[in-house]
Amino acid sequence: MAFNHLPAAMHDALGPLSVTPVTHSVPMAKNHRPRRPAESGETRRPSPGTVLDRLTTGAGRAARITHTEHLPPRPGRHAVWPHRIRTEVISAIEQAGIEHPWVHQATAAEHALDGESVVIATGTASGKSLAYLAPVLSTLLDGSEAPNGRGTTALYLAPTKALAADQRRAVRELAAPLGNRVRPAVYDGDTPVEEREWVRQYANYVLTNPDMLHRGMLPSHPRWSSFLRSLRYVVIDECHTYRGVFGSHVAQVLRRLRRICARYGSDPVFLLASATAAEPAAAARRLTGVPVTEVSDDASPRGELVFALWEPPLTELRGEKGAPVRRTATAETADLLTDLTVQGVRTVAFVRSRRGAELISVIAQERLAEVDRSLARRVAAYRGGYLPEERRALERALHSGELLGLAATTALELGVDVSGLDAVVIAGYPGTRASLWQQAGRAGRAGQGALAVLVARDDPLDTFLVHHPEALFRQPVETTVLDPDNPYVLAPHLCAAAAELPLTEDDLALFGPAAAGLLPQMEGSGLLRRRASGWYWTRRERAADLTDIRGEGGRPVQIVEATTGRLLGTVDESASHTAVHEGAVHLHQGRTYLVKRLDLDDSAALVEEAAPPYSTTARDTTSISILDTDTEVPWGPGRLCYGSVEVTNQVVSFLRRKLITGEVLGETKLDLPPRTLRTRAVWWTVTEDQLEAARVNPEQLGGALHAAEHASIGLLPLFATCDRWDIGGVSVPLHPDTLLPTVFVYDGHPGGAGFAERAFHTAREWLAATREAIAACECEAGCPSCIQSPKCGNGNEPLHKRAAVRLLTVLLRGAPADGAPGGPDDSAERS
Numbered sequence: 001m002a003f004n005h006l007p008a009a010m011h012d013a014l015g016p017l018s019v020t021p022v023t024h025s026v027p028m029a030k031n032h033r034p035r036r037p038a039e040s041g042e043t044r045r046p047s048p049g050t051v052l053d054r055l056t057t058g059a060g061r062a063a064r065i066t067h068t069e070h071l072p073p074r075p076g077r078h079a080v081w082p083h084r085i086r087t088e089v090i091s092a093i094e095q096a097g098i099e100h101p102w103v104h105q106a107t108a109a110e111h112a113l114d115g116e117s118v119v120i121a122t123g124t125a126s127g128k129s130l131a132y133l134a135p136v137l138s139t140l141l142d143g144s145e146a147p148n149g150r151g152t153t154a155l156y157l158a159p160t161k162a163l164a165a166d167q168r169r170a171v172r173e174l175a176a177p178l179g180n181r182v183r184p185a186v187y188d189g190d191t192p193v194e195e196r197e198w199v200r201q202y203a204n205y206v207l208t209n210p211d212m213l214h215r216g217m218l219p220s221h222p223r224w225s226s227f228l229r230s231l232r233y234v235v236i237d238e239c240h241t242y243r244g245v246f247g248s249h250v251a252q253v254l255r256r257l258r259r260i261c262a263r264y265g266s267d268p269v270f271l272l273a274s275a276t277a278a279e280p281a282a283a284a285r286r287l288t289g290v291p292v293t294e295v296s297d298d299a300s301p302r303g304e305l306v307f308a309l310w311e312p313p314l315t316e317l318r319g320e321k322g323a324p325v326r327r328t329a330t331a332e333t334a335d336l337l338t339d340l341t342v343q344g345v346r347t348v349a350f351v352r353s354r355r356g357a358e359l360i361s362v363i364a365q366e367r368l369a370e371v372d373r374s375l376a377r378r379v380a381a382y383r384g385g386y387l388p389e390e391r392r393a394l395e396r397a398l399h400s401g402e403l404l405g406l407a408a409t410t411a412l413e414l415g416v417d418v419s420g421l422d423a424v425v426i427a428g429y430p431g432t433r434a435s436l437w438q439q440a441g442r443a444g445r446a447g448q449g450a451l452a453v454l455v456a457r458d459d460p461l462d463t464f465l466v467h468h469p470e471a472l473f474r475q476p477v478e479t480t481v482l483d484p485d486n487p488y489v490l491a492p493h494l495c496a497a498a499a500e501l502p503l504t505e506d507d508l509a510l511f512g513p514a515a516a517g518l519l520p521q522m523e524g525s526g527l528l529r530r531r532a533s534g535w536y537w538t539r540r541e542r543a544a545d546l547t548d549i550r551g552e553g554g555r556p557v558q559i560v561e562a563t564t565g566r567l568l569g570t571v572d573e574s575a576s577h578t579a580v581h582e583g584a585v586h587l588h589q590g591r592t593y594l595v596k597r598l599d600l601d602d603s604a605a606l607v608e609e610a611a612p613p614y615s616t617t618a619r620d621t622t623s624i625s626i627l628d629t630d631t632e633v634p635w636g637p638g639r640l641c642y643g644s645v646e647v648t649n650q651v652v653s654f655l656r657r658k659l660i661t662g663e664v665l666g667e668t669k670l671d672l673p674p675r676t677l678r679t680r681a682v683w684w685t686v687t688e689d690q691l692e693a694a695r696v697n698p699e700q701l702g703g704a705l706h707a708a709e710h711a712s713i714g715l716l717p718l719f720a721t722c723d724r725w726d727i728g729g730v731s732v733p734l735h736p737d738t739l740l741p742t743v744f745v746y747d748g749h750p751g752g753a754g755f756a757e758r759a760f761h762t763a764r765e766w767l768a769a770t771r772e773a774i775a776a777c778e779c780e781a782g783c784p785s786c787i788q789s790p791k792c793g794n795g796n797e798p799l800h801k802r803a804a805v806r807l808l809t810v811l812l813r814g815a816p817a818d819g820a821p822g823g824p825d826d827s828a829e830r831s
Contacts, residue, residue, distance in 0.1 A: 048306040048451035051345055051423060055336060055453075060313060064332075067469040069307040073449075076301035079106035084113045086138045092177040093134065103299035105131040108271075111293050112136075112233070117270040119239065121280035122298035124441025128273040129170060129237075131295075136233050136271070137175060137182055140204055143230065144181040154233040155268070156207040159241045161188050162395060164207040167237070171205060188212045200224060210242075210250045211549060213257065218500055219544045221260045229264040233271055240274040240434050240480060242287055243721045244753035245489065247482035249549035251287050252493035255484075255510050256500065258289065263501060275441055283480040289510065304449040307440065307473075309466040310336075311456045317663070324783050329457040330356050333407075333427040334363035336453060340423050341379055341405040342371055345451075348398075349407045349425040350439045354383040355615075356427060358587040360407035379405040410435065422450060428457040429465055431723030434477040458784035460714030461724070464773040471718060478721040481754035485514040488678075488751030492546035494518060495527050499537035499544070503528075555603050559586065562596055562606040573603065577651040577672050578618035580605035584654065585616045600673075614656040614665055619795065622649045624730045624744050626737040627678070631760075636814020637687040638740075642760040645681040645746055647728065650674035680752030682760040684767075685740040686811060694806040698733075701741060703800030704807045705731035707787035709743045710796075711804070712770045714789070716745065719766045720758035727755055764815040771808035774801060 046054075056062040078100040081090055093101075101109075104122050111118040112135035120128045136154045143152025158164040168186050175182040185203035187196065189212065199206060200223055208217070217224055234257070236242075242250045254270075261268055270292065272284045281294035312327035333349050337360060340347040351357040361381035368375040380403055382394045397403045410430065421443040430436055436454070444450025454472075456462035465471055484490065494515060497503055508515045519535060522528045528535045537543050556570040557580060568588045571579050576598065580586060584595040586607055593607035629643040651672045656665040686694075696704050709731040713724050728748050735742040747753045759766055777786035782801040789796065 046343075046345075048304060048423070048449045051340070051343065051451050052306055052308055052453075054343060055339055064310050064313060065308050066311050066466045067309040069309075069469065069473050071302070071305040071307065073304045074302040077103045077299035079103040079299075081106055081134060082110045082113055084138070085109060085134050086141050088141060088178055089134060089138045092137075092174055093130065095177055096174055098130065101130070101134070102127055104295050104297055105134070105299075107297075108132065108295045109135045111295070112269060112271055113138075115269055116293050117272075117284070117288065117290050118293045118295055119272040119274070119280045119284040121274050121294060121296040122300065123302065124275040124438065125302075125444065126275070126298050126300035128275070129167070130174075132233075132235050132271040132273060133171065133174065136205070136235065137178065139232050140182050141178065143204065143232070151204065151230060152232045153204045153206070153227050153230040154235065155213075155231060156205065156235040156237065157213065158207065158209055158237050161186075161190060161209060162391060163237060164188060164209060165392065166395065168207050171207075187217070200227065203227075204230075210253050214249075214253045214496070214549050215544045218253070218256055218260060219496070219542060221263075221500060225264055228261055229266055231261055231266045231268045234268045236270060236272045236287070238274060238438075239272040239280075239284060239287060240438075240477075243480045243482050244726060244755065245486070245749040245751075246550050247287065247480065248484045248486050248489045248753070249493070249547065251289070251482060251484040252489060252511065253549060254288050256493060256497050259497060259507060259510055260500060275438060278477050278479045286480070286482060286484070303444045305440070305444060305452060306449070307452045308454070309456070309469060309472075310453050311463070311466045312458075324779055326458040326785065329427045329455045329462075330359055331363070332455045333425050334360045334367070336425050336455070337364045337379065337405050337407065338367040340425070341368060341375060344404065345422045346401065347405050347423040347425060348421060348442055349405070349427060350430065351407055351409055351427045352430065354409055355587050357381045357383045357407045357409050360427065364405060364407070375404070378403055379407070382406050382408040410439075422448070424450070424452045426452065426454045428459070429454065429462045429717075431717050431726075432478050432721050433472060433475065434721065436472065437477065460711045460770075460773050460777075460786050461717060463777065463785040464715065464718075464769065467776065478719075481721050481758055483752065483754045483757075485512050486751040486753075487514065487518055488749075489547075490514055491518050491522060492543070494535075495522065495537055495543040495546055498528055498535050499542070502531075502534035502536050504534040507534075557598075557603045557605055559588070559593075559605050559607055561593070562608050568593070568607065571605070576600070576603075576605070577675075578620075580607075581618060581651060581654060581670055581672065583616065583668055583670075584618075585612055585614070612656075614658055617655045617657060618651050618670075619653045619655065619667070620649055620651045621794075622647060622728065622730055624648075624681070624732075624746070626683075633816055634814070635684065635811060635816070637689050638685045638811060638814060640682070640684045640760065640763055642682050642757060643680070644752075645679060645683075645744065647677045647679060647730070647746060648674055649677070649728075677748070678750060679747045680756045681744050681746035682756045682763070683738075683742055683744040684763075684811065685735075685738050685742050686807065687740060690810050690814075691741070691807070694803070694810040696803045696807050700800045700803040702731075702733050703798035704803035705733065705741055705743050706794070707774065707782060707799045707801055707804035708770065708808055709745070710787050710789040710792065710799070711774050712743070712767060713745055715770045715773055716755065716759055716766060718769060719762040720755045722753070722755040722758075726753065764812065767808060767815075768812055771805060771812065774808070775805045777801075 081101055105127050108118050108120045108131040120131050122128060139152050164186050168184050171184040182205060183203050184205040185199040187199045187206050187208045270288045270290060280296060281292050284292040312332045314324050314326050317325045337347055337349045349360055351360055358381050361379055364379045365376040380394055398406055424440055424443045426439050430439060440452035456466045523530055529538045555573060557573055557576040558570055559568045561568055580595050580598055582595055582598055586593045586595055591609060592611055594610040595605050595607050597606045624645050624647050627644040627646055629641050632639050632641040651670055653667050653669045655667050658665060709729045713727055713729045716727060717723060726748050728746050730744045733741050745756060745759055747756050774786045782788060782799045787799050787801055
């Protein structure tokens with residue numbers, strides 16, 4: 001029997017291819033009620049410490065804070081703009097209230113004007129936008145005076161539509177004194193058709209996203225020829241988000257862009273920005289394929305940041321197998337958002353799931369209505385899947401201050417200027433330290449002090465972090481992991497490139513060393529045809545449609561109200577089996593719907609409004625087979641291995657749980673087709689001698705392996721830039737390929753995303769942290785804070801906490817020495 005742990009991003013394969021810092025309705029907590037605004041007695045903005053003190057009033061609340069980190073304020077260091085920045089641009093910047101640049105802004109601008117690609121890796125709200133806008137606007141003005149009419153152009157790439165729209169607003173405001181010589185325009189899926197031709201012909205600063213560049217601009221490059229011929233700068237904002245499969249795809253899209261630009265005689269300079277990046281120059285070079293200069297000495301001032309780690313209390317409830325259950329992070333965050341709103345503290349609560357964002361906003365609105373009905377209207381939810389006009393309206397309301405509180409997914413994490421926020425509440429560790437600091441940095445952007453609160457979920461990693469603050473506050477952010485040579489990534493981009501311009505031998509070096517080996521396979525499958533002048537795309541359909549660069553696969557499933565035909569939103573195809581299966585509960589804008597039918601052929605889920613007193617959770621089964629072992633090292637008698645695997649998964653049922661308590665009400669079978677994934681995995685085996693040394697008998701073996709698998713998946717995000725939902729796992733007491741007890745952890749994306757490889761090279765530190773997290777948990781036999789998983793397909797059965805600790809102890813005794821594969825020194829080398 002295999003015990004499995006499936007990633008959210010499971011989808012069909014294409015086919016076989018050979019900042020470090022300085023130092024549900026849920027009840028409110030008992031004996032705690034938010035004060036009315038008049039009770040606060042405050043006429044000016046309180047300090048973050050004062051705000052935190054108020055949050056901890058009430059029975060038992062102070063005990064929920066496990067650690068408080070104080071990051072002191074820091075003065076700024078000024079410079080002067082390079083003399084080549086035009087006086088009109090400097091004047092416009094001064095009219096915006098900025099008399100002098102910070103040192104890093106002037107330095108980055110100098111590199112850009114010298115024609116050097118540069119990455120600006122300074123803190124949140126350090127003025128990175130101005131660092132690249134000053135040289136870009138100055139160069140656009142130079143171009144506006146050129147005799148050829150259009151002059152110089154620039155392209156801005158953002159990972160989200162919200163960030164691109166926000167940047168356009170900022171550019172328009174800054175460039176207003178420059179007249180129509182700077183013409184910014186957004187070009188994305190929300191741009192009306194009638195506006196697109198104007199953008200192509202007249203805009204000289206086009207703001208878009210990698211998806212639109214991949215699907216829209218590059219395939220129709222002849223229509224963009226004038227723009228591309230004049231392209232001087234490509235701005236890549238929030239570049240740390242381009243990691244894993246998404247980052248690998250974007251890396252190839254950028255190589256296609258460079259190839260098309262060369263065809264039109266341009267060689268753009270890349271300007272990258274990120275508030276959270278380790279080894280930023282190396283990461284930027286992997287992403288763009290060109291040498292990049294690093295500017296990382298942050299000279300901007302910073303207000304005080306108070307960062308609290310908050311652990312919800314244990315309740316009297318019991319979960320699966322009688323395990324103790326903590327109060328949910330959703331319930332705690334809803335209470336905190338309510339209290340902060342009542343105090344008049346402008347707050348964003350970041351939530352990991354769309355459903356969670358909706359729930360927190362609804363709960364907060366209900367609580368606020370009990371205090372002051374007008375306050376309920378000043379809290380809302382913000383998430384992906386909303387229609388464009390809904391997102392824009394929420395962004396405007398938050399920016400203007402009309403909204404005091406917002407429960408948001410990471411759709412609002414990146415760079416959107418919400419100056420004036422006082423606090424951020426983070427409902428559950430967001431998966432990486434980079435995202436944690438990105439979210440925390442949303443507050444205090446106007447230079448004032450800020451409060452950040454991380455509310456731990458009932459989860460192994462969250463529990464570990466709130467009791468090991470050094471893992472957050474004494475460690476740098478993670479190294480960006482991406483693999484542009486992944487054949488499942490590279491192959492469709494070679495096809496797209498051939499459709500844009502026939503591929504030649506000279507082009508292959510641009511796409512990496514794996515390109516030449518893939519071309520014969522694509523010829524054999526009829527995707528490309530070789531002629532004397534190169535390789536040509538042979539199909540009628542668009543080559544760009546071969547892949548979704550977000551790594552999601554398939555077209556989005558539309559969520560449609562059955563009675564009216566109204567489109568409520570969309571869900572990724574890869575998540576449809578678990579999110580909108582028949583009988584699933586779906587939340588949208590505070591309303592609850594039941595899925596009546598999932599039509600996989602038409603990519604549609606039909607829903608009806610309802611008010612069920614439960615939530616739903618999908619269950620699945622997984623099997624795994626080894627295709628190829630790339631490398632293996634002895635860990636005592638056992639082995640640590642890395643290679644290619646094939647994973648077969650099927651969603652087989654769903655649970656209904658009470659909204660308030662999480663109690664399981666029942667299980668319903670589902671009939672959905674299985675999915676097959678070819679990917680990369682790390683796995684380890686143990687021998688009979690090791691089992692004997694660990695005193696693990698045959699009755700305990702399945703539970704020990706299963707518990708170690710769950711906990712290791714939960715802790716891997718500390719060592720790789722992944723989320724536990726990006727990875728999956730399987731544990732087997734006797735695997736047919738190894739003939740030994742085996743635990744697998746695999747990337748949840750076709751061809752792999754680099755996470756399992758990172759796990760292999762940090763295995764000793766990773767599995768040591770896993771063992772410590774299990775052993776340190778205060779529960780008796782296992783709970784969601786250590787070895788139970790929220791997505792286990794086997795209902796968290798069997799699990800054996802103590803046997804898992806003994807087994808990992810013996811396994812780690814055989815770990816290789818520093819510098820060997822799987823040792824900590826090797827992880828530093830491989831970063």
